[in-house]
Amino acid sequence: MSTVSTLVSDPASIATGTWHPPHSSRAVAARLVDIGGSLTVLSDEDDEKDKRLAWGIRSDIEISPRVGSIPRRIVFGNESVFETRDNDAVDAYLQSRGEGRSGFVHRLEIVRPRMIAFAVATVVLASTIYHYALPALVEVAVLVTPPVVPEMMSAGTLKTLDQVTLSASRLPEAKRKEITDQFEKIATHAEGGVGRYKLNFRDGGVIGPNAFALPDGNLILTDELVNLADGDTEMITAVLGHEIGHVEYKHSLRQLYRAAGVAGLVLLIAGDVGSGVQDVLTQGGGLLALSYSRSAEAQSDRRSVELMQEAGMDPTALSRFFDILETKLDDHSSTSMLSTHPGTPERKQAILDYARELRAGQGATDTHLP
Amino acid sequence: MAVVEKSYPIGESRVFQRASFTGRAAEYFGIWIVNVLLTIITLGIYSAWAKVRRNRYFYGNTALLGHTFEYHAKGKQIFIGRLIVFGLLVALNILSHVAPLAVLAIWPVMLVVFPWFLMRGLKFNARVTSYRNVRFDFVGTYGGALKAIFLGALVTIISLGLLSPVASRWFYKYIFDNLRYGDRQFSTEPRLGALYEAFVTVVAIVIAGIVILGLFSAVASGFGGNSMGRGMGSISLWHWMIVLIIPIYIIAGLYYRAAVRNIIWSAAMVDHRHQLKSDLGRRRYAWIAISNVIVTFATLGLMRPWAAVRLQRYLAEHTAIHVDGDIGVVFDQIRSTGGVISAEYLDVDGFDFGF
Numbered sequence: 001m002s003t004v005s006t007l008v009s010d011p012a013s014i015a016t017g018t019w020h021p022p023h024s025s026r027a028v029a030a031r032l033v034d035i036g037g038s039l040t041v042l043s044d045e046d047d048e049k050d051k052r053l054a055w056g057i058r059s060d061i062e063i064s065p066r067v068g069s070i071p072r073r074i075v076f077g078n079e080s081v082f083e084t085r086d087n088d089a090v091d092a093y094l095q096s097r098g099e100g101r102s103g104f105v106h107r108l109e110i111v112r113p114r115m116i117a118f119a120v121a122t123v124v125l126a127s128t129i130y131h132y133a134l135p136a137l138v139e140v141a142v143l144v145t146p147p148v149v150p151e152m153m154s155a156g157t158l159k160t161l162d163q164v165t166l167s168a169s170r171l172p173e174a175k176r177k178e179i180t181d182q183f184e185k186i187a188t189h190a191e192g193g194v195g196r197y198k199l200n201f202r203d204g205g206v207i208g209p210n211a212f213a214l215p216d217g218n219l220i221l222t223d224e225l226v227n228l229a230d231g232d233t234e235m236i237t238a239v240l241g242h243e244i245g246h247v248e249y250k251h252s253l254r255q256l257y258r259a260a261g262v263a264g265l266v267l268l269i270a271g272d273v274g275s276g277v278q279d280v281l282t283q284g285g286g287l288l289a290l291s292y293s294r295s296a297e298a299q300s301d302r303r304s305v306e307l308m309q310e311a312g313m314d315p316t317a318l319s320r321f322f323d324i325l326e327t328k329l330d331d332h333s334s335t336s337m338l339s340t341h342p343g344t345p346e347r348k349q350a351i352l353d354y355a356r357e358l359r360a361g362q363g364a365t366d367t368h369l370p
Numbered sequence: 371m372a373v374v375e376k377s378y379p380i381g382e383s384r385v386f387q388r389a390s391f392t393g394r395a396a397e398y399f400g401i402w403i404v405n406v407l408l409t410i411i412t413l414g415i416y417s418a419w420a421k422v423r424r425n426r427y428f429y430g431n432t433a434l435l436g437h438t439f440e441y442h443a444k445g446k447q448i449f450i451g452r453l454i455v456f457g458l459l460v461a462l463n464i465l466s467h468v469a470p471l472a473v474l475a476i477w478p479v480m481l482v483v484f485p486w487f488l489m490r491g492l493k494f495n496a497r498v499t500s501y502r503n504v505r506f507d508f509v510g511t512y513g514g515a516l517k518a519i520f521l522g523a524l525v526t527i528i529s530l531g532l533l534s535p536v537a538s539r540w541f542y543k544y545i546f547d548n549l550r551y552g553d554r555q556f557s558t559e560p561r562l563g564a565l566y567e568a569f570v571t572v573v574a575i576v577i578a579g580i581v582i583l584g585l586f587s588a589v590a591s592g593f594g595g596n597s598m599g600r601g602m603g604s605i606s607l608w609h610w611m612i613v614l615i616i617p618i619y620i621i622a623g624l625y626y627r628a629a630v631r632n633i634i635w636s637a638a639m640v641d642h643r644h645q646l647k648s649d650l651g652r653r654r655y656a657w658i659a660i661s662n663v664i665v666t667f668a669t670l671g672l673m674r675p676w677a678a679v680r681l682q683r684y685l686a687e688h689t690a691i692h693v694d695g696d697i698g699v700v701f702d703q704i705r706s707t708g709g710v711i712s713a714e715y716l717d718v719d720g721f722d723f724g725f
Binding site: 020023024025026027064065067068069070071073081083105108109110111115118119121122123125126129149152153156159160163260264277280 | 392393396397398399400401403404406407408410411414423426427429430431437438440463468471501502503504505552662663666667670671672674697699700701702
């Protein structure tokens with residue numbers, strides 16, 4: 001190998017480091033040189049000084065992109081590896097060959113004053129996406145969702161509920177008729193008219209006294225709620241008006257897209273936020289969804305007031321439902337971070353306030369009401 | 371860059387060499403912020419390449435016996451895996467809203483498939499990791515994963531948690547006993563007694579925490595139960611109880627994680643000769659994990675690189691190896707990686723099995 005050493009003394013070495021034979025942990029102190037356009041690794045070990053260990057042309061050699069100051073790997077065609085910590089020397093060599101572009105991301109990553117701009121841009125972008133892009137995307141998604149989707153969602157949900165907990169209503173026919181008649185009175189004023197909504201009577205089972213809306217316009221009223229109302233059909237109608245509000249505002253679809261969007265946002269940067277932070281973000285997303293659902297409830301409450309008013313019934317009838325919740329179910333809970341619905345006393349007050357406001361507004365703008 | 375290596379004589383004449391982490395918060399900040407920024411700008415596409423750069427930085431700065439680790443996965447590989455997993459999750463999500471009962475039927479299938487995902491994920495992560503130019507590998511079978519996860523969960527549930535240390539032991543034995551470094555084998559024989567000790571400690575922490583909370587709430591309702599006024603009834607007190615119980619669980623969970631890591635690693639050997647060791651301080655580990663989350667949130671995430679580097683440094687510095695004689699030259703036979711889909715599934719679901 002003495003011929004090699006004469007060849008090598010001339011070219012300047014690019015970097016020093018260690019060389020590993022293919023698939024072996026054996027490490028040889030070595031240096032990287034460029035001999036006539038081919039990259040060559042020469043041994044620096046005393047007993048085999050300047051022995052040629054590996055060589056190849058640039059196109060057969062993979063040079064790992066630079067990340068921070070971790071060692072650079074130069075992988076030859078035979079899968080032997082030259083490792084060096086002299087990142088700058090490797091970059092300078094690549095630069096001299098006109099390959100500077102490959103280090104673009106690394107140059108962005110070098111800590112410089114412009115990092116402050118990056119940080120600000122990131123925070124601004126993230127919060128812009130959350131505050132504007134996400135709601136906008138939700139609206140677009142709701143707009144382009146074909147009606148068949150809520151229909152399928154609802155059909156599946158109703159079927160599941162019927163199998164799991166609901167059973168046929170045991171209310172007398174006359175009672176059901178009375179409620180249906182009043183319900184149709186307010187439904188005529190709702191978006192889409194009476195045909196858009198269908199009232200279903202069910203025995204609630206474990207669900208108990210409840211009323212809920214499916215996104216396709218199916219409303220479910222449990223016998224237990226009717227019994228709880230104790231003959232106050234107007235109040236039940238007000239509750240159903242609230243449910244109509246959920247359908248009109250497409251709350252369930254919105255909430256679904258919103259939850260998906262928030263989850264997507266968390267996932268997007270999840271890899272770089274750490275598992276603890278990711279957990280908190282996911283849980284926090286859940287809390288935000290709850291706060292969204294509270295505003296949806298308030299919106300539907302107001303819709304109930306409007307519908308009752310338009311149908312010529314007591315617009316504050318819904319507040320009587322909250323009275324019952326307070327007295328019969330002893331629910332005095334106030335709004336908290338952990339609840340889906342606003343606190344009962346607050347909701348009651350908001351309904352009374354809104355009904356008063358509507359009446360006042362009606363006096364002023366009487367002209368466009370028949 | 372010099373790698374600091376301290377030697378700590380332990381017991382008789384065993385000399386353990388500690389691992390070290392040379393990453394710096396300032397340097398990682400640059401990598402991290404560019405990762406996040408490019409990920410946002412590219413609507414998430416860059417996140418696959420970001421993962422590669424992040425892992426290369428952390429692996430490349432983790433040094434043991436003067437040599438660092440290297441992460442070899444390619445961004446494109448990970449991106450394709452993520453696309454497939456994302457597609458599956460979207461399909462599953464749509465299905466769960468269209469036909470909730472059908473999803474119930476999918477669950478058993480998922481349970482059967484999950485151990486396979488875990489096994490492939492471990493294999494992928496091992497195979498894209500190298501140390502001194504020699505790759506790791508994972509040779510666990512589906513049957514082994516089935517026992518480690520399925521049977522482990524079953525035993526835990528049936529025994530109301532009392533056998534969970536047994537399940538932990540199965541799980542970690544599955545991981546370590548099937549791990550290879552080139553042609554060398556890993557193995558671990560954790561003592562069940564030690565795992566039970568950790569388990570009992572954690573249960574004691576939870577019970578003590580709940581008792582203290584119970585006393586506190588009893589005192590609070592005794593003193594001011596009536597003065598709370600309307601709208602602040604018993605339900606809000608329960609809310610507070612729940613909010614306060616969560617930190618107790620978090621602390622207990624962190625204690626358990628640190629204790630189990632110590633037990634498993636300290637019972638592990640490479641090539642049946644070289645002893646591994648982990649000596650995390652449980653309180654210190656819990657403190658670092660919790661304060662990291664707090665600091666990260668307090669700074670709108672901007673201190674996350676500092677937190678990540680801090681935790682990694684602590685973990686590395688409390689991991690050590692005692693080399694018995696000479697490691698010698700190790701060879702590997704790995705030629706391809708494959709299985710990135712399952713690795714990504716684990717990633718998406720928040721699992722992280724790092725080395």
